Amino acid sequence: MSESGSIVRVMDTDELFLRSDAALREVIDQIDPADLSRPAPAEWSTKADPTLRDILAAHTYDEAWIPDVLAGHAAADGDDLKGIDLLGDDPIAAYDARHDAATQAVRAGTRAATFRFTYGDYSADEGLAHLATYRAFQAWSIAQHLGIPFHLSPELIAGLNEHVVPHADEWRQWGVFPPAIDPPEGADDETRLLCTLGYWTA
Numbered sequence: 001m002s003e004s005g006s007i008v009r010v011m012d013t014d015e016l017f018l019r020s021d022a023a024l025r026e027v028i029d030q031i032d033p034a035d036l037s038r039p040a041p042a043e044w045s046t047k048a049d050p051t052l053r054d055i056l057a058a059h060t061y062d063e064a065w066i067p068d069v070l071a072g073h074a075a076a077d078g079d080d081l082k083g084i085d086l087l088g089d090d091p092i093a094a095y096d097a098r099h100d101a102a103t104q105a106v107r108a109g110t111r112a113a114t115f116r117f118t119y120g121d122y123s124a125d126e127g128l129a130h131l132a133t134y135r136a137f138q139a140w141s142i143a144q145h146l147g148i149p150f151h152l153s154p155e156l157i158a159g160l161n162e163h164v165v166p167h168a169d170e171w172r173q174w175g176v177f178p179p180a181i182d183p184p185e186g187a188d189d190e191t192r193l194l195c196t197l198g199y200w201t202a
Contacts, residue, residue: 013128072112
């Protein structure tokens with residue numbers, strides 16, 4: 001809190017998104033392509049019996065529409081990517097290319113005041129927080145699922161504590177987060193964050 005009483009942001013939501021998106025890419029780039037045919041948890045997808053390739057396809061699609069959402073277009077408008085295989089013969093490289101385009105769009109600094117998601121309209125700051133939340137915890141979840149060494153960075157933990165944790169109970173009512181978990185004794189910052197949002201497993 002500043003002397004004037006206004007809230008001082010430690011991390012803006014653009015940076016929060018970029019750090020979360022980079023964390024997800026860090027994990028995806030470590031996936032063995034042979035593992036893409038493995039089953040994925042059913043709760044990660046609306047598709048029946050999803051595989052990790054299905055999850056990667058969903059993330060690739062999610063990256064692909066970031067420039068349009070930043071420009072103020074609705075996520076569902078002119079949706080000419082649905083049903084198209086964005087992954088091709090080199091799925092991880094295809095994801096990386098869409099990730100690069102999304103990163104460039106966010107770094108350009110031009111964004112609509114309102115993000116029009118399929119589930120509602122939100123301010124740009126809140127919209128970026130939504131996008132960051134999805135990416136950060138998918139990064140952690142995929143890494144846990146595949147045994148990939150990964151930790152959320154201290155900077156990303158701080159940003160999530162600033163922009164996401166204050167809304168945790170509200171978003172939990174929408175089904176975004178599982179019930180909170182009591183952290184174990186001596187828990188570090190990452191574990192406490194994951195417990196607050198219901199993701200931690202021993």
